[in-house]
Amino acid sequence: MALIVDDILFFPLKFTVWLGNKLRESAYEDMTDESKVHEELLQLQMRYELEEIDDETYEKNETQLMERLEAIREMKEEE
Secondary structure, eight states, X not given: OHHHHHHHHHHHHHHHHHHHXXXXXXXXXXXXXXXXXXXXXXXXXXXXXXXXXXXHHHHHHHHHHHHHHHHHHHHHHHO
8 A cells, every 4th residue: 555655646756757867868869869960061061062151161160060970979989
């Protein structure tokens, strides 16, 4: 009987913890998704080749994306 009461009383807390863990996992997967960065690099290169952006903008954005990619890889290595 005590176990049932405990389960009922602590359900909101347990659910909140479970939900927090799921959100954290989802955010981590989203942060470490290299495919999104690769896609952004391809879009950047396409815009550059179509002359929609200049050399300076391309190099600046490419550097930022490469830094993000490196940070993702470092995070994955630390796991």
